[in-house]
Amino acid sequence: MKEIKDTAVEVRLPSRLGFEKIAMGTAASVAKLMGFPDDRIEDLKTAVAEACINAIEHANRLDENLSIGVILSATDDSLEVKVVDEGEGVNKRPANPDIDRKMHGEEGTRGMGMFLIEALVDEAEWVKGSKGKNSYVRLVIRLGKDGK
Amino acid sequence: METGTKTTVDEIIADSGKAVSVLRFTGDISSVSRDNVLSAYGKLAKDRPVLLDFSRVDYINSSGIALVIQMMMEANKSGQEICAFGLTPHFQKVFTMVGITKYAKLYPDEPSAKAAV
Numbered sequence: 001m002k003e004i005k006d007t008a009v010e011v012r013l014p015s016r017l018g019f020e021k022i023a024m025g026t027a028a029s030v031a032k033l034m035g036f037p038d039d040r041i042e043d044l045k046t047a048v049a050e051a052c053i054n055a056i057e058h059a060n061r062l063d064e065n066l067s068i069g070v071i072l073s074a075t076d077d078s079l080e081v082k083v084v085d086e087g088e089g090v091n092k093r094p095a096n097p098d099i100d101r102k103m104h105g106e107e108g109t110r111g112m113g114m115f116l117i118e119a120l121v122d123e124a125e126w127v128k129g130s131k132g133k134n135s136y137v138r139l140v141i142r143l144g145k146d147g148k
Numbered sequence: 149m150e151t152g153t154k155t156t157v158d159e160i161i162a163d164s165g166k167a168v169s170v171l172r173f174t175g176d177i178s179s180v181s182r183d184n185v186l187s188a189y190g191k192l193a194k195d196r197p198v199l200l201d202f203s204r205v206d207y208i209n210s211s212g213i214a215l216v217i218q219m220m221m222e223a224n225k226s227g228q229e230i231c232a233f234g235l236t237p238h239f240q241k242v243f244t245m246v247g248i249t250k251y252a253k254l255y256p257d258e259p260s261a262k263a264a265v
Contacts, residue, residue: 017179021207042238049209099247102217103224109214112246116210119245 004033009072013052015060020052023070023083030072031079036143043120044079044141050113051083051137059087059135078122078142089128089135090114153181153205155188162197163263169193170258172201177212189219194226197265201258203234213246220251233261 011026013019024045031041052068060066069084096115101107118124123140154174162168169192177185192198200216202208216232223230233255235243240254248254255261 020209039238042236046209046238046242049207053209053211097246099217099250102247103221103251105221109217109221110211112210112213116242116245120242 004030004074005076007074011070011072012067013056013070014064015056015062015066015068016064017053017056017062020049020056023052024049026070027072027079027081030074031141034074034079034143036079036141040141044081044139047117047120047124047139048081048083050117051081051139054113054137055083055085055087059085059089061087078140081139082136083139084129084134084136086133087129087135088132090126093126153177153184155184157188157192160262162265164265166265167196168199168262168265169196170199170201172204174204176207177202177205177215178207178209179211181212182215185215186218189222194228197229197231198223199258199261199265200230200232200252201234202232202239203257205234208239208242213242213248216243216248216252217246220248224251229265231255231261231265233257 009026009030011023013022027048028041028045031044055068056062060068066086071082073080093114094111097112098107102109117139121139122142125138127136127138129135152175156172158170160168160170171188220230231253234257235254243249243254255264
């Protein structure tokens with residue numbers, strides 16, 4: 001822990017689907033160094049991937065001239081991940097997915113990213129940037145009292 | 149960066165004696181998998197159960213989960229039983245969170261799925 005606490009790691013990625021896996025791998029490496037157990041690392045990987053996909057697809061609209069920033073900040077007992085895009089931010093959080101409605105074609109099969117993020121991390125917030133740019137999602141996972 | 153999905157189909161006989169299609173995926177299941185996955189599913193016989201094999205899948209994102217739901221919708225329309233096996237414990241949890249287990253049973257591996265259908 002001492003080697004990594006109070007440090008930040010930043011990755012900048014093009015707005016191209018698939019590059020979220022670089023952010024996933026980086027987040028997993030930092031979480032592993034901090035001592036997170038494997039199941040929490042898997043939760044974090046999915047949450048980070050979904051945050052990056054939202055930034056690439058919805059905020060930056062797959063424009064490869066725009067990039068996303070992934071900033072990982074480690075403290076004694078938590079890891080914060082900010083995924084910054086060049087969009088104006090989330091205006092309205094979509095409703096949680098309803099499998100019955102999806103199965104009956106009453107809602108789209110997609111639209112699960114924000115739900116998964118919120119369900120898999122200890123804290124998630126979406127912050128609108130100023131002047132319609134630099135919005136971000138902030139995720140936090142915490143180590144338990146027993147270091148798990 | 150996005151690696152596609154390879155799909156193969158096997159026809160097996162379940163422990164019950166029923167003929168069953170096994171749709172095996174290799175690689176990632178994401179938005180780029182759409183045509184490959186749905187076309188492979190579309191070619192399967194609809195008069196028998198289908199098992200989705202995730203044991204060689206490295207990465208599934210929400211677009212990939214949406215594809216699984218789309219296959220479930222098709223199966224539901226034709227009254228076809230659809231099950232999955234080979235998911236990691238993490239993705240078993242994620243599939244349960246989004247409600248997939250209400251319409252498709254998950255089994256840890258192929259022998260347990262073969263014994264149950």
